[in-house]
Amino acid sequence: MGVKVDDRAQLGATGAAKAPRTARGERTMRKILDAAREEFGERGFAESSIVGITQRAGVALGTFYTYFQSKEGLFQALVHDMSEQVRDTVGPVLGEGVDGLDSERRALAAFLRFAREHRDIYRIIDESEFVDPTAYREHYETTASRIAARLRSAREKGEIDSGFSDKDVDVLAWGMMGANVFIGLRFAVWDDADSEQVAAIMSRVWRQGFGA
Amino acid sequence: MGVKVDDRAQLGATGAAKAPRTARGERTMRKILDAAREEFGERGFAESSIVGITQRAGVALGTFYTYFQSKEGLFQALVHDMSEQVRDTVGPVLGEGVDGLDSERRALAAFLRFAREHRDIYRIIDESEFVDPTAYREHYETTASRIAARLRSAREKGEIDSGFSDKDVDVLAWGMMGANVFIGLRFAVWDDADSEQVAAIMSRVWRQGFGA
DNA sequence: CTGAAAGTTGAACCGTGTTTCAACTTGCGA
DNA sequence: TCGCAAGTTGAAACACGGTTCAACTTTCAG
Numbered sequence: 306m307g308v309k310v311d312d313r314a315q316l317g318a319t320g321a322a323k324a325p326r327t328a329r330g331e332r333t334m335r336k337i338l339d340a341a342r343e344e345f346g347e348r349g350f351a352e353s354s355i356v357g358i359t360q361r362a363g364v365a366l367g368t369f370y371t372y373f374q375s376k377e378g379l380f381q382a383l384v385h386d387m388s389e390q391v392r393d394t395v396g397p398v399l400g401e402g403v404d405g406l407d408s409e410r411r412a413l414a415a416f417l418r419f420a421r422e423h424r425d426i427y428r429i430i431d432e433s434e435f436v437d438p439t440a441y442r443e444h445y446e447t448t449a450s451r452i453a454a455r456l457r458s459a460r461e462k463g464e465i466d467s468g469f470s471d472k473d474v475d476v477l478a479w480g481m482m483g484a485n486v487f488i489g490l491r492f493a494v495w496d497d498a499d500s501e502q503v504a505a506i507m508s509r510v511w512r513q514g515f516g517a
Numbered sequence: 518m519g520v521k522v523d524d525r526a527q528l529g530a531t532g533a534a535k536a537p538r539t540a541r542g543e544r545t546m547r548k549i550l551d552a553a554r555e556e557f558g559e560r561g562f563a564e565s566s567i568v569g570i571t572q573r574a575g576v577a578l579g580t581f582y583t584y585f586q587s588k589e590g591l592f593q594a595l596v597h598d599m600s601e602q603v604r605d606t607v608g609p610v611l612g613e614g615v616d617g618l619d620s621e622r623r624a625l626a627a628f629l630r631f632a633r634e635h636r637d638i639y640r641i642i643d644e645s646e647f648v649d650p651t652a653y654r655e656h657y658e659t660t661a662s663r664i665a666a667r668l669r670s671a672r673e674k675g676e677i678d679s680g681f682s683d684k685d686v687d688v689l690a691w692g693m694m695g696a697n698v699f700i701g702l703r704f705a706v707w708d709d710a711d712s713e714q715v716a717a718i719m720s721r722v723w724r725q726g727f728g729a
Numbered sequence: 730c731t732g733a734a735a736g737t738t739g740a741a742c743c744g745t746g747t748t749t750c751a752a753c754t755t756g757c758g759a
Numbered sequence: 760t761c762g763c764a765a766g767t768t769g770a771a772a773c774a775c776g777g778t779t780c781a782a783c784t785t786t787c788a789g
Contacts, residue, residue, distance in 0.1 A: 325765085327756070327757080328756090330765070333767085349647050351562075351647070354746060355748090356746070356747090364768090366770095367767070369748095376747075431646060432647055434643060435563070473718050476704070476715055476718045477718070479696075479700050483695040483697070483698055484695040485695070486699065488688060488692055490695075491657075492688070492691070506681075507688065510722075510723075510726035510727055511722075511726065513725055513727070514726030515722055538735060539734095539785090566775090566777085567777065576738090577737060578739060579740095580737055581778095582778070587778085588776095730789100731789095732788100732789100733786105734787090735786070736783105736784080736785070742778085743779095744777090746773105746775095747772105747774080747775100748772085748773080749770105750768105751768105753767080755766070756763105756765080757764090757765095758761105758762100758763095758764105759762095
């Protein structure tokens with residue numbers, strides 16, 4: 306949870322955050338980041354205030370500006386961090402499937418479990434479309450192109466209908482991603498349905514839809 | 518375009534808008550609504566200001582409060598209106614398909630054309646998730662349940678694999694809707710790909726995925 | 730034609746929340 | 760142990776934009 310040490314230099318480079326130089330500073334920055342995730346997740350960007358975040362974190366108002374340039378800067382740092390968390394959670398299960406399409410089924414189930422446990426993260430990434438559009442685009446473009454790459458590789462192995470061109474696969478990837486996101490919103494964030502069961506339904510559709 | 522006469526009483530009922538009583542009032546309210554669609558679409562909710570909207574509309578600041586309770590009230594009225602516009606555009610083509618699944622293909626193509634022509638509307642509905650969550654939920658729940666109803670009816674006609682239960686169909690409906698929304702974002706709002714071609718790709722997947 | 734209801738105007742009010750800053754404390758390297 | 764760099768503090772300055780309101784204008788039914 307939270308920003309990993311290696312990332313801080315990068316966050317600093319984007320201008321969103323200023324790296325702490327001591328262990329104490331590091332702890333403080335972490336406290337602010339964690340408090341911000343809660344606050345933004347519960348109240349949304351507009352309703353959240355720096356006062357609220359620093360109070361939650363148990364630090365003074367002014368301390369905030371030691372580590373972040375602005376409220377937007379903080380949000381940006383947060384989105385970058387969470388975008389990675391989603392991938393770090395979903396990524397590892399991809400190798401476990403018996404074939405490419407089975408891996409996608411597992412990935413969706415993992416994503417649904419993750420969404421249910423981290424509704425706040427889900428909401429923050431969604432809200433980035435309006436607070437930090439670049440981060441939003443980057444997140445979904447990266448995600449879609451990874452899906453597309455996996456589908457193409459499955460196609461080479463003969464697991465996917467070879468009638469789908471590279472361009473077709475891009476459309477498929479965005480379609481799958483969109484389906485996953487909306488299903489996550491409806492059946493994990495709003496409700497909590499059985500992740501495995503929901504993933505199985507869609508998996509069946511994809512397998513028949515473009516499996517070889 | 519804009520709020521239809523019959524809707525105004527309803528908008529008034531939700532507390533979002535106050536119905537004008539004369540022809541002049543009607544014109545003024547319309548000007549504000551149209552200006553708001555532009556402003557919110559271009560700048561997003563937070564960056565938009567009532568001053569900006571009234572200036573764009575060519576009316577005085579105070580006039581705003583003759584027709585709307587607040588900035589949020591205006592936004593709410595707008596979302597309600599656009600949610601209907603999407604349906605009014607997509608709805609008519611549903612009867613034209615040679616079968617249920619062909620109708621869905623046409624609906625996606627119509628939706629993509631609509632999204633390309635009305636990028637601002639697309640963005641406003643998306644942003645309602647944070648400005649007016651109830652309106653957002655209502656919009657997507659209504660949309661999904663209409664898709665689900667059509668799929669079930671197609672299933673009764675034997676056009677869809679009868680192995681899918683009613684609950685399965687709900688998942689499918691949300692999946693299709695999510696796919697449509699993300700494909701619309703990527704291939705209509707951001708880019709503008711050929712709507713028919715994109716719709717054809719997904720249609721092929723759905724037909725093989727759960728067609729009978 | 731007339732007057733009351735509807736609509737219009739924009740300066741001023743006001744609340745909120747971001748950002749600054751100078752005094753103060755802590756921690757680490759020499 | 761000392762001294763300086765890093766970090767902390769919170770009151771106050773500040774910006775911004777939503778909302779109010781009382782004077783004024785237009786509309787339209789009778």
